[in-house]
Every structure is written in C-alpha cells, then in structure tokens.
Amino acid sequence: MSTGQWHPGPLHVDDDLVRRLVAGQFPQWAGLPVERFPSGGTVNAVYRLGDAMSVRLPLIEGGAEDVATEREWLPRLAPLLPTPIPEVLGAGEPAEGYPWPWSVHRWLAGENPEPEELSEPLLLAKDLAEFVAAMRSITFHGAPAAYRGGPVVSLDAATRAAIEELRGIPQEGVDCDVAAAAWEEALRAPDWDGPPVWLHGDLMPGNLLVEGGRLTSVVDFGCMGVGDPACDLFPAWNLLPADAREVFREALDVDDAAWIRGRGRTLSQALIALPYYRTTNRAMARNARHVIRAVLGEE
Template sequence: MTTAQTRPGLYPVDDDLVRRLVAGRFPRWAELPLERFPSGGTVNAVFRLGEGMVVRLPLLAGGAEDMSLEREWLPRLAPLLPTAVPEVLGAGEPAEGYPWRWSVYRWLAGENPRAGAPAEPALLAEDLADFVAAMRSVTLPGAPQAYRGGPLAALDASTRAAIAELRGIPGEGVDCDAVAAVWEEALGAPGWDGPPVWLHADLMPGNLLVDANGRLTSVIDFGCMGVGDPACDLFPAWNLLPAGAREVFREALGVDDATWTRGRARTLSQALIALPYYRTTNPTMADTARHVIRAVLGEA
C-alpha cells in the first residue's frame, strides 16, 4: 500500500491513542509492537499489532457504521467465499475520548495489485470473477442494501456536477465531452430487473491483496457490502485490469451488454467524483480515478 495524504475533518488518531485503547480493552495485547500501516484509504486508520493482527479505527462516523456491518456479516460470509476476508479477533468500543467502535483483525499478508499492470492479469481476472460469482450466489437472509446498489439514475446529479467541476480544472486533461457522452449513453441502458444480489460494492485495488505470483488471496474492507445491482461489482474491469484481462473477467461472469454498460458507467461516475475531491489530498485515490477515466474512454 502507499501512504496517502488525508483530507481535513477526519478524527485525529495516533499511536498513543491506539496503545491506550488496546491496553484498556485487550490488556493481553498491550505490550505487542504497534506501528501505523501506510494506506491510501480514506475512511479508516490502520495499525499493525504484533506480527499477526491489525487494528482498524474509523476516522469518521460513516466508517463506524461500516465497522458494525463487518462485525455482523463477515463471520457469515467467510465460509462461502473463495478468498480470505477480514476476521475479527477483538471488538473495541468507544474509550479514551475516541467516539466509535473499532476492531482488531487477523493480519492478512499480500500486496495491492497495480492498476493497469497486475503481475498475472488473466489469472487475476479469473480469481476476481470467482469471488464476484461467489458473492452473487450468497443467499443469507436479512441482507442490508449495498452502499452503491441502487439504480444508475441515482448517480446522475452528482456525476454531472463532477463533470462540470472538472471542466474548470484544465490541468487534469479530462475530455469532459467524451465522459459526458459515455454517461448519457449508459443512462439509456436497461436497468437491473432481477433480484438484488450480494455485493462487496467497493472492489478497488486497495481492497484487494495478491501474493508474489499475482494471484488474489484476500479481499478486505467490506463496509459497503449488501445487495443490489450486480453491475456494482464490475469495478475491477476498469480500475485494475488491462483490456485483455477485462474480457476474461467479463466472459467468466457471463455479463450481458446492459450490465456491462452500467458497470462501466458506475465505475466512471465514482472516478469523476473522486478526482476533483482527492486530487490535492489523496494521491492514491486521485491516480486510480485518472486510470479509470483513461480505461473507460479507451474502451468507448
């Protein structure tokens, strides 16, 4: 993972606070080494605890809601999925002035794949398709609504606002007419009319871990999970995979034209909104957004 600058307004979390929280809640782990882990994420602070654990603390209230969601659903999902997912080893509560729930997870080894140039793109595409297919096949009752699982039209206003904002940032070099055309075309595609399916709903490169051979070993950060439009888990096609592997991913999942169009548009929308928001505060997120825009326009 790469270290990212963070935007203002996040709760200040440092080593001393985390040590006090761990000592108060889990005295048996109080003497273990603790070190902040560099991350391009924007919602949680991550600290390595000893050799086999990681402490994850929300930096804003929305992240605290995600933490509760993971505690409830990850133990049920884990046996149904082909890759490792975060395992909660300890549930922390507000203390020491820190206002939200936090968790201790088992450490998952691996590296984030590099957008556009993973080591084994076709094999990684197959691994990702296996994970997405397994999520779709989950039938656990009482599922929450996924954070990004609703109709594409719900993103229209925010996407158009982002395009307008990018028109005022000529240094980014985004072809705003071209991305607007892609978006307009997608809005005319048929919506999802089947039953909602289980989704991770945030399959960004930073939420994937691969081994030294480039194979998918773990998927992390399930804070957006729930049920919704299956197009929402097609993000890796444009935020990670090169063109050839993108087709491997699509074929393995059997994605129809309308769902592919919605998936591409959803990925583009997220990138268009993220780029002006993170361009001066989080290089990792901004670079991923630029990569997505190039990939989508290249395909279009």
Template sequence: MIIDADLVRTLVAEQFPQWADLPVRPVAVGGNDNRTFHLGDAMSVRLPSAEGYVASVAKEQRWLPVLAPHLPQPIPVPLAQGRPGAGYPWPWSVNRWLDGDTASRETITDLTAFAVDLARFLAALQAVDTGGEPAAGEHSFWRGAGLHHYDDETRRAIAALDGQVDAAAATGEWEAALAAEWHGEPVWFHGDVANGNLLVRDGRLAGVIDFGTSGVGDPACDLVIAWTFLDAASRSAFRTALRTDDATWQRGRGWALWKALILLAADAGHAGAAAQIDLILATAARAVRR
C-alpha cells in the same frame, strides 16, 4: 482527531488486557475511511476515521464471518469489537491479519489469471444468500443501489470539466448507464473492488479486504476495476469469467465514469482519472460500434 499507535495501545490495554503486551504499529499501506494498525503478528485493529464510516463496524462484525466460509480467498474475520474510549468516540474492530502484498502490476505475475481469480471471488460472493440484508443504502454510500443517487454530482462534474473531457460523450455514456436499469435479485457486492483492497501472494490473488461499503443489491459497482486497473485482455477475461450481461457491464462503466469524473473535477491535475475517462469512453464507443 489523532488516531495513532498510542491511542490504539491505550484502547487495547483498557478493553482487551489479554493483548496489552502485543506491539502496535501502523500498516504499511493505509486507507482513508479507516486507520489500520498491526496488533502483534496475527491481528489488526481497524478504527473508523470519521462518523460517516462508523456503520461499517457493526456490519463487518455481523456479516464477514457469514461470508468467509463461502469465498475462495480469505477475507478479514472479526475477533473482537471495541467500544469508545480514551477520547475516541466510536466503535472499532480487532480482526485476524491477512498476509499479502497490495495488488499492483509489479506484484501480480499474470494479470489475466488475476482477473479470472477476482471474477470467481466476486461470483462466489454474489452466490451467498443473506435474505436481502444488509440492503444497499447510506451505509454503502449507495454502492449497490441505483446510479441516479449520483446523477446531479456527475452532471455537475461533466459541466465543470467541459473542454478537458468530451462532455457530450461523457453525458451520453452516463445516460446510457442510467437507462440500463437493474431488475435482478439482490446479491452481495463488495462496494470498493480496487487494487488497494486486493492482496497478492506468489503473484496470485490471496485475499480481499475492506468490506466497509459492502451490502446486498446490484453488483455492477464491483466492475469498476475493469477500467481502473485491468488491461484489454484481462478486462475481457474478467467479464467472461463473471458472465456479466450488457446492461450490468454498462452500469459498471457508469460507476467507473462517475468516480473518475469527480476525482478529476476535484483535482484538475489528476492524470490518472483523466486517463480512466478516456479509456471508459473509448471502450463505450467500441461497444456501440459492435
């Protein structure tokens, strides 16, 4: 299916004629789960790219306005929900546009300060009370649920990568993460805290986007960025500011290991994933020695 600016113009003109004269153009940095377009200067249009991502539309429409007033940085706020049309088969959203550059080592002034800001954002997110809904599950791709949902996939990846990674160490770290079971009360999690979903302005965290895998459950999945983006000093500051206990940190490392393993198994040339696995295992070894 081709999801392009022409399709968006047609959908907007048919369903929201008050915005039909606004220019439509793709965003500079797009994602895989959704296709996003500028609608004028103050709005964006977000369309799921496959059926598996459709559940996020209703979820974001329902919950993002609930979350936004409680968070220290802005998040997308839905302005309208579109319906299938013009050959596009799924619902879609019009959101308020958030200004900012994608987080990177070049756009961030102080990585430790950034990590602390992010930790405070996540702490505020976890503090929002929703009565246990939307509970983690298929709609969140099991983020916020138990790591056992990805046990078979992880073990297959370790077996396939034997010789490229330390299979014994990876298995031991994965099993330690499985054993560090979560027994807390369910809290809000974002589900995909990656630098591509974090916005920076004037060198500081300025917004958080893409809540498609969000929900209520175990927040350990939101720690992955500690090993995929932060350095040693900012990783320590992130953990301290978030007041993360040992078991949750262990599960977070498990989530990071799972993602890096499946990426590397799918693409043997994925140097970034290989480096992340080395870092995850190294930090695990240091934690054991302490």
C-alpha cells in the same frame, strides 16, 4: 478503504491512542508493537498489531456504522467465499476519548495491486470473477442495501457536477464531452430487474491483496450489501488491462446492459473522485485518472 484525505474533519488517531485502547480492552495483547499501516484509503486508520493482527479504527461517523455491519456479516460470509476476508478477533468499544467502535482483525498478507504492474492479469481476472460470483451466490436474508447498489440514475447529479468541475481543470486532460456521452450511455442502459444480489460494493485496488500476481484476500466490507450486480464490476476498469477485462466479463457472463451500467458506475466514481482528491490523496487521484483513461479509451 483506510486512512486518507477525502472526508472533511477526520478524527485524529495516533500510535499512543491505539496502544491505550488495546491495553485497556485486550490486555492479552498489551505490549505488542503498534505501527501505522500506510494507505491511500479514506474512512479508516489501520495499524499493525504485532505480526499477526491489525487494528482498524474509523475516522468518520459513517465508517463507525460499518463496524457493526462487518461484525455481523463477515463471520457468516467467510466460509462461503473462495478468498480470505477479514476475521474479527476483538470488538473494541469507545474509550480513551475515542468515540466509536473499532476492531482487531487477523492480519492478511499481501500487497495492493497496481494496474500497470500486474504480473498475472489474466489469472487475477479469473480470481476476481470467482470472488464476485461467490458473493452473488449468497442467499442470506436480512442483508443491508449496498452503499452503491441502487439505480445508476441515483448518481446522475453528482456525476454531471463532476464533469462540469473537470471542464474547469484543463490540466487534467479529461475530454469532458466524451465523458458526458459515456455517462449518457450508462443512463440509457436497462436497469437491473432481477432480485438484488450480495455485493462487496467497493472493489478498489486498495481493498484487494495479491501475492505472486494472484488474489489472496479481499478487505474492507464496509460498503457490502445487496443491489445491482453491476456494482461489483469495478475491477474491469480500475485494475485490469483490456484482455484481462474480457476474461473477467466472460467468467461472470455479463450481458451488455450490466456491462454498460458497470462501466458507467466505475466512470462516475472516478469523475467524482478526481477533482475531490487531486491535491489531497495521490493514490485515489491516480486511480481515478486510470479509470477515466480506461473507460474513455473504449468509447
């Protein structure tokens, strides 16, 4: 996730600050062009640095904590994954009034996919399944718990509150009774009783890059860790159409319980996001609406 309006009081950063940080800590890159990269995310600001690099700066304290996690684990994960992921080229430290660690990454080309504009949805579904399966196969010990890796019931209070909030926003057109029934189904699904598996933990379209309809990179591993494998089924509803959704499920051999948990988790995130972002972050609100339509359309 990158810059956007979700969390209260994000730190202000600008081009001049980034230039000063780079010049002060990485003089070999001083003088390279710096340009803010537009994004609908919420936790980090991303800047292009020349043609081959990016600068990623947390805007909130929670994002700063993710920097250390990425520095530790990205180099270990990269050789085991079928898709390129961020490579840390420089480990920036607090300076120039900026309070947190930050990173310089190798630039990864591609565009964020739009659910209604996928040119190769079936192939993209296979690419995504290959990535998720590779993450699940990793056996490194000492991993953090994934940000969204716990039991579905841990989302219950926030999800019910969001449904009630949406009842008061009829212009969004959400059938809150159907949404509540879908959420109840997720709560009834058996919990994951196997060992926790490695997860990306935030497979939103904004964290995927595609070219020619195919997956070229996966970015932003700030939520990674181990947990319920259903947590990485999000693309089935936040991106893929129905036929590609089935390809994704078949490729990962997802049983009914995990599928219901994954659908419920994805719905929960969207229900919470929509009232929160509807007037402040168009990209996040648009995807939340897409997810709600996709999930409730299956009911």
